[in-house]
Amino acid sequence: MKSIASPARKASKPVVQVGRDAAVSLSYPESPTHPPRPVLYGRDAELDSIQALLDGARVGHGGATVVRGEPGIGKSAIVDAVIERAEGFTVLRTLGVEAEHTWSYAGLQMLLHPLLDRIDNLPEVQAESLRTALGLGDGTAKPQRLQVGLAVLNLLVDASAKQPVYVVIDDAHWLDRDSTDALLFAARRLATESIAMVLVVRDGFAPDFPAPGIPELTLGPLDLQASQAILDTRTDAVPYSGRDWLLRLAEGNPLALLELPVADHEDPLQPPTTSNSRYSTTSRIKQAFTERLIALPDCTRTMLLVAAAEETGETAVIAEAAEKLGACLSDLEPAEIDDLVRYHQGRIEFVHPLIRSAAYHSSPRTRRIDAHRALSEAFGNGDIRHARHLAAATTGLDEKAAAALESIASYEAERGGCVAEMAAMERAASFTPDPCERARRLVEASQTAYAAGLVEKALELAESAERLTDNHVLLARTALIRATILSWAGDLGAFEVWMESAEHYAVNGNENTGYPLLRGVWNAWETGDFTKVEYANELATRFGGSNNTWAKRLARAAAGLNRRPWVSAGEAVDALRSLYDYYQPLHDDFHRFDHVLAARWRLLAGDVPAAHAAASEKVRDCREAGATSPLIQALLVQAEAQLHYGRYADAQAAATSAIELAAETDDRRALMQGRVWVLLPIAAIRGEERRCRELIAAAIEDAPEDSVIPADTSLGLLDLGLGHYEAAFDRLHRLVEGATPMEVLTQVPTLVEAAFRSGRAGEVKEAFGWFADWADATGRPYWEALVERCRGLLATDAQAGAHFARAVELHHADDIDPFERARTELVYGEWLRRERRINEARAHLREATEVFERLGAVPWTERAQGELRAAGDSTAIQTGPDLAERLTPQELQVVRLAADGLTNRQIGEQLFVSPRTVGYHLYNAYPKLGVSSRTELAKLDL
Numbered sequence: 001m002k003s004i005a006s007p008a009r010k011a012s013k014p015v016v017q018v019g020r021d022a023a024v025s026l027s028y029p030e031s032p033t034h035p036p037r038p039v040l041y042g043r044d045a046e047l048d049s050i051q052a053l054l055d056g057a058r059v060g061h062g063g064a065t066v067v068r069g070e071p072g073i074g075k076s077a078i079v080d081a082v083i084e085r086a087e088g089f090t091v092l093r094t095l096g097v098e099a100e101h102t103w104s105y106a107g108l109q110m111l112l113h114p115l116l117d118r119i120d121n122l123p124e125v126q127a128e129s130l131r132t133a134l135g136l137g138d139g140t141a142k143p144q145r146l147q148v149g150l151a152v153l154n155l156l157v158d159a160s161a162k163q164p165v166y167v168v169i170d171d172a173h174w175l176d177r178d179s180t181d182a183l184l185f186a187a188r189r190l191a192t193e194s195i196a197m198v199l200v201v202r203d204g205f206a207p208d209f210p211a212p213g214i215p216e217l218t219l220g221p222l223d224l225q226a227s228q229a230i231l232d233t234r235t236d237a238v239p240y241s242g243r244d245w246l247l248r249l250a251e252g253n254p255l256a257l258l259e260l261p262v263a264d265h266e267d268p269l270q271p272p273t274t275s276n277s278r279y280s281t282t283s284r285i286k287q288a289f290t291e292r293l294i295a296l297p298d299c300t301r302t303m304l305l306v307a308a309a310e311e312t313g314e315t316a317v318i319a320e321a322a323e324k325l326g327a328c329l330s331d332l333e334p335a336e337i338d339d340l341v342r343y344h345q346g347r348i349e350f351v352h353p354l355i356r357s358a359a360y361h362s363s364p365r366t367r368r369i370d371a372h373r374a375l376s377e378a379f380g381n382g383d384i385r386h387a388r389h390l391a392a393a394t395t396g397l398d399e400k401a402a403a404a405l406e407s408i409a410s411y412e413a414e415r416g417g418c419v420a421e422m423a424a425m426e427r428a429a430s431f432t433p434d435p436c437e438r439a440r441r442l443v444e445a446s447q448t449a450y451a452a453g454l455v456e457k458a459l460e461l462a463e464s465a466e467r468l469t470d471n472h473v474l475l476a477r478t479a480l481i482r483a484t485i486l487s488w489a490g491d492l493g494a495f496e497v498w499m500e501s502a503e504h505y506a507v508n509g510n511e512n513t514g515y516p517l518l519r520g521v522w523n524a525w526e527t528g529d530f531t532k533v534e535y536a537n538e539l540a541t542r543f544g545g546s547n548n549t550w551a552k553r554l555a556r557a558a559a560g561l562n563r564r565p566w567v568s569a570g571e572a573v574d575a576l577r578s579l580y581d582y583y584q585p586l587h588d589d590f591h592r593f594d595h596v597l598a599a600r601w602r603l604l605a606g607d608v609p610a611a612h613a614a615a616s617e618k619v620r621d622c623r624e625a626g627a628t629s630p631l632i633q634a635l636l637v638q639a640e641a642q643l644h645y646g647r648y649a650d651a652q653a654a655a656t657s658a659i660e661l662a663a664e665t666d667d668r669r670a671l672m673q674g675r676v677w678v679l680l681p682i683a684a685i686r687g688e689e690r691r692c693r694e695l696i697a698a699a700i701e702d703a704p705e706d707s708v709i710p711a712d713t714s715l716g717l718l719d720l721g722l723g724h725y726e727a728a729f730d731r732l733h734r735l736v737e738g739a740t741p742m743e744v745l746t747q748v749p750t751l752v753e754a755a756f757r758s759g760r761a762g763e764v765k766e767a768f769g770w771f772a773d774w775a776d777a778t779g780r781p782y783w784e785a786l787v788e789r790c791r792g793l794l795a796t797d798a799q800a801g802a803h804f805a806r807a808v809e810l811h812h813a814d815d816i817d818p819f820e821r822a823r824t825e826l827v828y829g830e831w832l833r834r835e836r837r838i839n840e841a842r843a844h845l846r847e848a849t850e851v852f853e854r855l856g857a858v859p860w861t862e863r864a865q866g867e868l869r870a871a872g873d874s875t876a877i878q879t880g881p882d883l884a885e886r887l888t889p890q891e892l893q894v895v896r897l898a899a900d901g902l903t904n905r906q907i908g909e910q911l912f913v914s915p916r917t918v919g920y921h922l923y924n925a926y927p928k929l930g931v932s933s934r935t936e937l938a939k940l941d942l
Contacts, residue, residue: 040074040077040078040081041222041226041227041229041230041254042222042223042225042226042227042229043074043077043078043219043222043226046067046078046217046219047078047081047082049065049217050065050067050078050079050082050198050217051082051085053065053196053198054082054085054086054089054164054166054196056196057089057164057165057166057190057193057194057195057196058088058164058194059194060192060193060194061191061192062164062190062191062192062193062194062195062196062197063190063191063196063197063215064187064188064190064196064197064198064199064214064215065197065198065199065214065215065216065217066172066198066199066201066209066211066214066215066216066217067079067198067199067200067201067216067217067218067219068201068202068203068216068217068218068219069202069203069218069219069220070202070203070204070253071202071204071255071285071352071353071354072253072254072255072256072259072285072352072354073219073220073221073253073254073255074219074222074254074255075200075201075202075219076170076200077254078219079168079170079198079200082166083166083168086166088163088164089163089164089165089166089196090159090160090163090164090165090166091165091166091168092111092112092114092115092156092159092165092166092167092168093111093167093168093169093170094107094110094111094168094169094170095110095169095170095171095174096169096170096171096172096173096174096175096176097171097174097311097312098174098311098353098356100174100176100311100312101174101175101176101207102176102419102420102423102424103176103412103417103420104133104176104178104179104412104415104416104417104418104419104420104421105133105134105135105148105176105178105179105182105415105417106175106176106179107169107175107176107179107180107183108133108134108148108152108178108179108182108183109134109135111167111169111179111183112134112152112155115155115156115158115159116134116136118155118158118159119131119136119151119155121155121158122151122154122155122158123154123905123909125147125624125909126147126148126150126151126154126909127151129144129147129148129151129416130147130148130151130152130155132414132415132416133148133178133182133415133416133417134415135415144416144625144627145178145181145182145416145418145628146185146623146627146628146912147625148178148182148416149181149182149185149186149912150185150908150909150912152182152183152185152186153185153186153189153913153914154908154914154915156186156193156195157193157195157914157915157916160193160194160195163194164194164195164196165194165195165196166195166196166198167195167196167197167198168197168198168200169183169197169198169199169200170200171200171201171202171206171353172199172200172201172209173201173202173206173207173208173209174206174207176417176419176420177419177420177452177454178416178417178418178419178420180209183197183199184211184214184664185664185912187199187211187214188213188214188664189912189913189914189917191917192914192916192917192920193914193916193917199211199214202353203218212663212664212666213663213664220252221251221252221253222252222253222254223252224247226252227247227250227252227254227257228247230254230257230258231246231247231257233258246260249284253285255285255352256284256285256288259285259288259289260284260285260288285354286354286357286358289340289352289354289355289358290358290362292338292340293340293355293358293359293362294362296334296335296338297331297334299326299327299328299331300327300331300332300333300334300335301359301363302322302325302326302327302331302367302371303318303322303327303328303329303331303332303335304332304335304340304341304359305359305360305363305367305368305371306318306321306322306325306327306371306374306375307332307341307348307350307356307359308350308356308357308359308360309360309368309371309372309375309389309392310375310385310389311356312347312385313347313348313349314347315329315343315346315347315348317375317378317379318348318375320378321371321374321375321377321378322374324374324377324378325370325371325374332348339351340355340359341355368392369392369393369395370393372389372390372392372393373389373390373393375389376389376390376393384407384408384411386404387401387404387405387407387408388405388408390404391404391405391427391431394431397431397432397433398431398433399431399432399433399434401428401431402428402429402430402431402432402433402441403428404428405424405425405427405428405431406424406425406428406441408420408424408428409421409422409424409425409428409444409445409448412424413448418448418449418451418452419449419452419454421448422445422448422449422452422454422457422461425441425442425444425445425448426441426442426445426461428441429441429442429445435468435469436468436469436471436474438468439465439466439468439469439471439474440465440469440474442461442462442464442465442468443461443462443465443474443477443478443481445461446458446459446461446462446465446478446481447477447481449461450481450484450485453628453629453665455485455488455489458481458485459481459482459485462478462479462481462482463478463482465478466478472504472505472507472508473504473505473508475500475504476501476502476504476505476512476516477501479497479498479500479501479504479516480501480515480516482497483497483498483500483501483516483519483520483523484519487519487523488629488667488669489669489704490669490703490704491704492527494523495520495523495524495527495529495532495536498516498517498519498520498523498536499516499517499520499535499536499539501516502516502517502520502539502543503539506543511545511547512547513539513540513543513545513547513548514540514545514546514547514548514549514550514551515547515550517536517539517540517543517548517550517551518550518551518554520532520536520551521533521536521537521551521554521555521558522554522597524536524558525554525558525562525742527708528562528708528739528740530558530559530562530564530739533555533558533559534555536551536555537551537552537555539551540552540555550579553575553576553578553579554575554576554579556571556572556575557572557573557575557576557579557601557604558572559572560572560573560575560774561604561742561745561774562739562740562741562742563736563741563770568773569745569770569771569773569774569777570773570774570776570777571777572774572777573605573606573774573777573778574777576601576602576604576605577605579598579601580598580601580602595614595618595630596615596618596630596633596634596637597633598614599611599614599615599618599634599637600633600637602614603637603640603641604742605777605778606774606775606777606778606780606783607778607780608641608644608645608780608782608816609816611637611640611641612638612641612642612645614637615634615635615637615638615641616638618630618631618634618637619631619634619635619638619654620910622634623909623910623911623912628661628664628665629665629667631658631661632658632661632662632665632667632670633658633670635654635655635657635658635661636654636655636658636670636673636674636677636678638654639651639652639654639655639658639674639677639678640677640678642654643678643681643682644782644816644817645816645817646817646818646819646855647884648682648685648855648856648885649882649884649885649887649889649892650884650892650896651678651682652678652679652682652889653889653890653892653893654678655674655675655677655678655679656674656889656890657889657890657893657911658670658673658674659671659674659675662674668702668703668704669703669704671698671699671702671703672699672702672703672709675695675696675698675699675702676695676696676699676709676710676711676714677710679695680692680695680696680699680711680714681713681714681717683695683714683718684714684715684717684718684721685717685721685819685855685856685857685860686855686856686857686858687718687721687722687857687858687859687860689718689722692714692715692718696709696711699711710743712731712732712734712735712743712744713731713732713735713743713744713747715731716728716731716732716735716744716747716750716751716754717747717750719731719754720750720753720754720757721857721859721860721863722859723859723863725754725757725758726754726758728750728751728754728758729751729754729755729758729760732744732747732748732750732751732754733751733755733763733764733767736748736751736764736767741767741770745770745771745774748764748767748768748770748771748790749771749786749789749790749820751764751767752764752767752768752790752793752794753790753793753823753827756793756794761793761794764794765794768790768794771786771787771790772787772790775787780814780816781810781811781813781814782810782811782814782816782817782820784810785806785807785808785809785810785811785814785820785821785824786807786820786824788803788804788806788807788810789803789804789807789823789824789827791803792804792807792827792828792831793827797831797834797835800831801828801831801832801835804824804827804828804831805828807824807828808821808824808825808828808844811824818851818854818855819851819852819855819857819860821851822847822848822851822852822855822857822860822864823848823860825844825845825847825848825851826844826845826848826860826863826864826867828844829841829842829843829844829845829848829864829867829868829871830845830867832844833845833867833870833871838871838872841867841871842868842871842872842873845864845867845868845871845873846868846873848860848864849861849864849865849868852864854882855882856885882942883929883940883941883942884942886928886929887925887928887929888921888924890911890913890921891921891922891924891925891928892925892942893911894907894911894918894921894922894925895921895922895925895929895937895942896942897910897911898918898922898934898937899934899937899938899940899942901934901938903915904916904918904919904922905918
C-alpha cells in the first residue's frame, strides 16, 4: 500500500506545527546537530503546572490533571512540550475517537495495548475482568466496573515499577463512558504513585466531561503579545494593514491565528460581534478548514469523507470503501500537501479534529449515507462496525439494521460495557418498525442505563417505552426502573410509581407483585407517610398470594416502630425478623441492594451483632463484585453498627469510604446519610459543636431537594452532653411526638434523661413504654440495660438504685456500646454519691470517666470527673484515646486488614487502591502505633 508522502519544506523558515491542538508549537527543521525544540508563546504558567505534575511523579507523588480549552487553544501543544522533557518516563498516549464514543472500553484498548503482556501480573479477578472488558478473553461473567478500574490502576502501577509513567489522553471527551470511568477511578488514586495523568478535553462542540475530584487547568486566550508573536510567523500571509482586525478576530486562539490568515475569503474579514466569542472562534476556524477542503478535487474530498466516517483510520477498509465510490488512496495526496491529513503508524489521521468534522459535515447528506453504506460492506457481517455503519446508512425503519444493532448490544453486554450496550439497544429501537418490539428494546436500554448509573437517561428511555406499548409486563418493568430511581433521588412521587408497577404485574397474576409493594411500603415509611403504607398493605391483601405477605409484614413493622396504636413495637420486631431471609428481589440488578436493606432491618430490630455481620458480609461481597451503589449502603449500615460497639474510628473509616464513593458517583443522598447518620453522632458525643454545624451544613448542601435531614436526634444528644437539658428535651420530644418517631427510637433513653434533668419526667412515660416494648422484643441485654437505666431515672430515689445496679449488670453481659454503659455508670455513680455511698460511687464514676476519655467524649468526661472530685477522688485519669484514633480512616482500614494477615495486594483489592498505596499507609501508621512489623501489629488491641 502506498504511503502518503510529505511535501518538502524550506529550511530557512520555522515550521509551524499545526498538529492536534499544537498550533502554538513552533520548531525548526531537524538537523543532525540541532533537533527541533518547540517554542510556546504565553503559556509559561500552564507549562510549569504540567511540569510540576511530572516532577511529583518522579518522586512517587503522582496525580492527574484535566486540561480544558476551546479547539485550537493549545492544549495538546503544552502536553507535547512536557513530553519533550519527560526523560526517563514511560509515555502512554492515546486519544478519544468520536466514532468509538459508544464502544465499550475502546479507549482503554488503545491506551493499554503496550501493557497487555503485564495483565498476568494482576490478581486473578482483576485480570479476568480486564481481559473480558478489552475483548481479550471469553469470560463467563460480566466484568465489574470497579474491578476494571482497579485493574487499570494496578497495571499502570506495575508499569511504573522501573520508571515513572506519563499518561496522556487527548480528546478525552470522546472516550467511551466505560473507559472514562475506569481512567477517572485510577486518576483519583495516584497520590502515592509514580504516575502522572493528563486528560485533554475540548470545551464546546464536544460532549461534557465531568471529572469530580481531579484538578483542572483551563487554557484561556493568549495575551496580545503572544498573539502577535504567533502572527509574526505568518507575515507572508498577513498584510501589515490587516494585523489588528485579524488579532481581534482570532481572539487569542493560536490555531485561529495560524489558519485565518490563509483562508480564502471573498469579503474582508470583519471583527467579531457576537458575545459568544468562544464558539464563534471555533466556527471561524472550522469554516477556514471547510474552504480549504472545498478547493480540493472531488476524488480527494471523497477519500476524506470516507476517512472521516470511519474514524479508526483503518487504511485497508477506508481504501476498499472509497473504491466503491470512485476514489483511491493516491487521491489523498493533495490533502496531505495542504497539511490536512497524514499517514501515521499505518493509519490515516486528520491533522486536527475540526478538519475531520469539516470533511464530514461539508459533504451532502446523501453522500455521507453512501460512505457509510460502502464502509458497512467493506467490514462485512462478521464485524460489529458493519452494524454501526449499516445503521448510519439507514434512513428509515429497518428491522435488519435494528437486529444488527441488538447483536452489538449483546456483544457489549458480554464485555460489561453497560453504556455501549445501552447506546446500541437505544439505536436498535430507533430503527424498529414494530411498536411493541421497539418498546421492548427501549426497556432493555433503560435497564442497562440504570445499571450504568445513567439515571436521567434511564428515566427518559423508560418513559419513551411507556408511550409505545400497552403490554403490562413491559409497563411493570419501566415503572420498576422509574420507582427505583425516584426512591434514591428522594422524590416524593416514587410511591405511586411502585404501586403502578405492582398493578401492572397484577394483570398477569400476582407472583411478581410482592417486590414493588414491599419497596413501596419502605418508601412510604422513609418519607413518613403512613397513609401510603396502609394503601400498599390494602393492595397486598387484595392481590393475595404468598409474595404479597412481604409488604404486609413490612407495613406492620412500619406501624409498630412509629407508635401506631394497632401494632406494638414488639410485634414490629417480629415482623422484621420474618423478612430477613424470606423475600427475594425481582431482578438481579436489585439483588445486592435488597440484601443490604435486609441488614438494615436487623439494625431496626435491635440486633446489632447480626446487622454488623450481615453488613460486613455485603461489604466484602460488593467490593469483590465492584457493585458501587449497594457497597455505599452496606458501608453505612456497617458504620452504624460500629457506632453501637463504640468503635468510632472504624465507623468514621467506613462512613468516609462510603462518602468518597458517593462523591465519585454523585450519590447526593448517600453523601448526606454518611454525614448525618454516622459522623454527626460521633461529633455530638464528643461535644464538637462547630463540627456538628459543619456536618449539617454539608448535609444540607449534598441532600436532594425536599430531603429530611435527621439531625435533631444527634443535636439532642449534643445538648444533653453540654448540659442544655431543656433544649435536649424539646428537640427529642418533638421527634417522638412527630410523624416518624422511629428516628428517635434508640435515643428515647436520652430523652428520658433530658426529662429527668429538666424536671419533666412525667411527660415521657408513654414514649418510654414504647421503647421498653421494643427493647424487650429485641432479646438483647444491651437494650434491656437502657430500659433499666430509664426506670432508675423515672423511679423514686429509694427504688432507683436497684434499677441502676441491674442496668450495669446487663451492660456487662452484652458487650455493646461502651458509651451507653459509661452513661449508666455515671448516673449510678451520681445516685450512689447522693446516697452517701462514696466508695461505691467512686468505682462507677472512675469506670465512666475512663470510658468517656477513651472515646473522646469530652463533655461527658468533664461531667464524670466533676462527680468524681465531688466524691473526694481527685486522682488524674489518663487512659487516652484508643490506638485506632491515632490513625486516619484509610490507615485504620489498612491496618486492620494487615493485622488479619492480608498482604498489601489483597488489602488493595479490598479497598480499591494499589499495593503501593497500602504500603504508604502502613509506613505512616507504624510509628503512630509504636510498631515496626506486621507481627507486632497483630498483637495490638485495636
